[in-house]
Amino acid sequence: xxxSRHHGDDSGHSLVFFDLETTGLDVPTxxxxxxxxVCGDASFNVHMLPRRRMSPQASRVTGFTVQDDALLxxxxxxxxxxxxxxLITFVDFVRSFSxxxxxxxxxxxxxxxxxxxxxxEFCLQSEMEHVLSGFLDTFLLSKELLGPTGIRKYSQEYLxxxxxxxxxxxxxxxxxxxxLQELFHHWNPAPSIIRRHIxxxxxxxxxxxxxxxxxxxxxxFFQL
DNA sequence: TGCCAGGCCCTCTTTAGGGCCTT
Numbered sequence: 001x002x003x004s005r006h007h008g009d010d011s012g013h014s015l016v017f018f019d020l021e022t023t024g025l026d027v028p029t030x031x032x033x034x035x036x037x038v039c040g041d042a043s044f045n046v047h048m049l050p051r052r053r054m055s056p057q058a059s060r061v062t063g064f065t066v067q068d069d070a071l072l073x074x075x076x077x078x079x080x081x082x083x084x085x086x087l088i089t090f091v092d093f094v095r096s097f098s099x100x101x102x103x104x105x106x107x108x109x110x111x112x113x114x115x116x117x118x119x120x121e122f123c124l125q126s127e128m129e130h131v132l133s134g135f136l137d138t139f140l141l142s143k144e145l146l147g148p149t150g151i152r153k154y155s156q157e158y159l160x161x162x163x164x165x166x167x168x169x170x171x172x173x174x175x176x177x178x179x180l181q182e183l184f185h186h187w188n189p190a191p192s193i194i195r196r197h198i199x200x201x202x203x204x205x206x207x208x209x210x211x212x213x214x215x216x217x218x219x220x221f222f223q224l
Numbered sequence: 225t226g227c228c229a230g231g232c233c234c235t236c237t238t239t240a241g242g243g244c245c246t247t
Contacts, residue, residue, distance in 0.1 A: 019246095020246090020247085021247065022247050024229085024247055025228080025229055025246060025247045026228065026229050026230090027229075028229090029229095030247070056227085056228090057247070058247045059247095060247095061247055064247095105245080109230080109232090109245070109246065110245075110246040111246075114247095139246080153244085154244080154245070155244080155246090171247075
């Protein structure tokens with residue numbers, strides 16, 4: 001039975017902001033090294049040792065390196081849990097909320113498919129699908145929400161600086177999710193816009209699902 | 225050892241190229 005914890009929007013969804021730090025940007029092959037989430041005051045944060053080496057670019061951006069089978073953050077060892085344990089506890093965290101939606105910046109292209117692949121490896125995808133109402137991509141949502149305002153840059157770091165007038169430790173997953181939650185509450189988008197941008201894990205593998213995210217030209221084409 | 229993507233969008237476009245977003 002699910003708990004009734006609810007920190008969400010007016011449509012009854014709990015918005016669980018999440019972020020992954022990984023060994024690189026290659027969605028089909030990268031490994032997760034940090035997984036963080038926040039929903040209201042509840043937070044989740046685990047580190048895990050990657051199987052593949054960190055790309056130099058990812059190390060430079062995140063500060064994570066691997067040395068002697070230990071994960072280091074800016075040269076300091078951080079505690080890790082097994083990848084399976086990390087994913088099981090994450091599913092449990094998500095399960096503790098009412099009608100949870102996992103929210104991330106660029107979730108559709110990056111965080112959601114990387115998470116789905118990791119869950120699939122440990123046969124946890126169907127369990128997560130059962131628990132989860134869907135994903136929400138704040139990158140795509142912000143384009144619709146802010147496009148008419150003339151904003152031309154949609155990186156999370158820029159949006160946080162622009163709207164919240166502050167900088168933060170970007171690329172630390174826990175700091176990223178806290179900033180994203182604050183940014184989202186600052187925007188306070190209408191439930192209708194939120195609902196329009198929610199997608200399920202199954203839809204990640206559905207080529208036709210890309211339709212709602214296609215640009216005006218494509219949308220016009222399909223309306224013909 | 226050494227290096228690393230992909231798909232959409234925009235425009236000085238469509239016989240293309242470059243930028244963005246995530247690490």
